[in-house]
Amino acid sequence: MKRPRYQFGSLYMESRRNGPDVWVYRWRETNQQGSRQLRKQILGTVKELRNQADAFRAAETFRLSINRQAVEHAGPPPTLRKLIEHYRLKELPMDHHEGKRRSTKMGYISNLDNHIVPRWGDYLPSRVTTIEVEEWLKSLVLAPASRAKVRNVLSMIFRHGMRWGWLDKNPVTMVRVSSKRLRRPDVLTAEEFRSLLEALPQRERLLGTICATTGLRIGEVLGLKWEDINFTTHMADVLRSYSDGAVGPCKTEISEQPVPLDEIVLEGLQGWRQVSGYPEASDWVFASDHHFGKTPLWPDSPRTKILQPIARRVGITKRIGWHTFRRTYSSLLASTGNDVKVVQELMRHSKISTTMEVYAQAGMEQKRVAQRRAVDVLLGRKPRIATIEGAEL
Structure with missing residues (x-):
C-alpha cells in the first residue's frame, strides 16, 4: 500500500464581489475512486485575519487534519x-x-x-x-x-x-x-501614574486603572463581561482571558479568583457602560467596534497608538505597556508594608516564590527604613519616625 504523502497546502487571498476579501486554504484530497482532487476552505475575511501570519495560524488546524494519516503512518x-x-x-x-x-x-x-x-x-x-x-x-x-x-x-x-x-x-x-x-522591568511612580491617567481618553484610562488597582493582566481585563461585575459586593469574577484573538482560560487556576474593585473603578465602569455601546449583561466590557461587539478589544492598537504616545507626551521615558500597570500595583503592595501572603492572594500568584521576587525589588527608601529599624534595635538607639513617600511608619 502506498504511504500517504505529507502536503503543506497553499494559502491565498480571494476577492468577493459582495463583501470583503477572504483568505482561502487549498489542498489536494484522494477521493473514493483513488484520484486526487483539489479542495479549499475559507478561513475568514481580511477583517478577521488582518495579515498573512494570522491566516497561516488559522490554517494550522486544517493542515494538521489533512496530514493526520500521513504523519500517523510515517x-x-x-x-x-x-x-x-x-x-x-x-x-x-x-x-x-x-x-x-x-x-x-x-x-x-x-x-x-x-x-x-x-x-x-x-x-x-x-x-x-x-x-x-x-x-x-x-x-x-x-x-x-x-x-x-x-x-x-x-x-x-x-x-x-x-x-x-x-x-x-x-x-x-x-x-x-x-x-x-x-534589566529590571519598569514600574511607575505614583506621580507618573496620575499624570498619565489624567491625559488618557476614557477607555484607556479605565483599562489602566483596572490593571493598576486589581493587578489583572490585560487579557483578563478584556475577558470581562458586564455580568462578571458585581456593583453591590464590589467584586469582579475573573473567568476567562482574551489572548491572540481567542477567548480561553486564565493563565493559572488561581488566576480565576474574584478580585475586589475599588470605588473609583466602579465609578469608571458605570460611566463607561453608559457610552460604550454594548451595555447588556452578556456584552464584553471592552467590546471591539470593528467586530460589532462580538469580540473583545484588541489590546495592541490602543497600546501603541494611544497609551505609549501619551506617556511620552507627559514626560515618561520608561517602557510602557499594559503589564506595566500590574507591575506597578505589585510594587506598591510590596512597598506599603503588606503581608506577603496578602500580596500573593491579590496578585493571584500560583507560587509564593513569585511574590517574593516582588519583595526583592523593594525601593531604596523602603530598604533604608527596614535597615534603620534593625540598627536601632541592634545598637539600642531610640527609634525615629521614618516615612516612605510621605506616609509615616
Missing part, C-alpha cells in the same frame, strides 16, 4: 522536522481546548517556526549534540528569557520522541542557558 521520523510535525499534530491542535492554553501553543509554534525548524529541521535527531545546541542558543539575538523558552521547546520535542519510543536520549537536558533578566 513511522520513526528520519529528521527533526518530521518529529516536530508529529509533535504539533499530537500536542498542539488548535481545535482542542483541553491541555495547553491557546496563547501557550502559539508561543511554541512561533519558536518552532522562527528558530528551531530553520536551524535543526533537516538534522537527524541522533546527530543533535548538547554543545552544539548550547552554542546556537548563545548566538540567538534574543533576551535570556526568550532563549530559555526556545531551549525548553526543543527539549519538549525530544521528550515527545522518547515517549513514542523513537529516541532513547534527550541531548537538550544538559544544555545550560541563563534566563536572568538583562
Whole structure:
C-alpha cells in the first residue's frame, strides 16, 4: 500500500464581489475512486485575519487534519522536522481546548517556526549534540528569557520522541542557558501614574486603572463581561482571558479568583457602560467596534497608538505597556508594608516564590527604613519616625 504523502497546502487571498476579501486554504484530497482532487476552505475575511501570519495560524488546524494519516503512518521520523510535525499534530491542535492554553501553543509554534525548524529541521535527531545546541542558543539575538523558552521547546520535542519510543536520549537536558533578566522591568511612580491617567481618553484610562488597582493582566481585563461585575459586593469574577484573538482560560487556576474593585473603578465602569455601546449583561466590557461587539478589544492598537504616545507626551521615558500597570500595583503592595501572603492572594500568584521576587525589588527608601529599624534595635538607639513617600511608619 502506498504511504500517504505529507502536503503543506497553499494559502491565498480571494476577492468577493459582495463583501470583503477572504483568505482561502487549498489542498489536494484522494477521493473514493483513488484520484486526487483539489479542495479549499475559507478561513475568514481580511477583517478577521488582518495579515498573512494570522491566516497561516488559522490554517494550522486544517493542515494538521489533512496530514493526520500521513504523519500517523510515517513511522520513526528520519529528521527533526518530521518529529516536530508529529509533535504539533499530537500536542498542539488548535481545535482542542483541553491541555495547553491557546496563547501557550502559539508561543511554541512561533519558536518552532522562527528558530528551531530553520536551524535543526533537516538534522537527524541522533546527530543533535548538547554543545552544539548550547552554542546556537548563545548566538540567538534574543533576551535570556526568550532563549530559555526556545531551549525548553526543543527539549519538549525530544521528550515527545522518547515517549513514542523513537529516541532513547534527550541531548537538550544538559544544555545550560541563563534566563536572568538583562534589566529590571519598569514600574511607575505614583506621580507618573496620575499624570498619565489624567491625559488618557476614557477607555484607556479605565483599562489602566483596572490593571493598576486589581493587578489583572490585560487579557483578563478584556475577558470581562458586564455580568462578571458585581456593583453591590464590589467584586469582579475573573473567568476567562482574551489572548491572540481567542477567548480561553486564565493563565493559572488561581488566576480565576474574584478580585475586589475599588470605588473609583466602579465609578469608571458605570460611566463607561453608559457610552460604550454594548451595555447588556452578556456584552464584553471592552467590546471591539470593528467586530460589532462580538469580540473583545484588541489590546495592541490602543497600546501603541494611544497609551505609549501619551506617556511620552507627559514626560515618561520608561517602557510602557499594559503589564506595566500590574507591575506597578505589585510594587506598591510590596512597598506599603503588606503581608506577603496578602500580596500573593491579590496578585493571584500560583507560587509564593513569585511574590517574593516582588519583595526583592523593594525601593531604596523602603530598604533604608527596614535597615534603620534593625540598627536601632541592634545598637539600642531610640527609634525615629521614618516615612516612605510621605506616609509615616
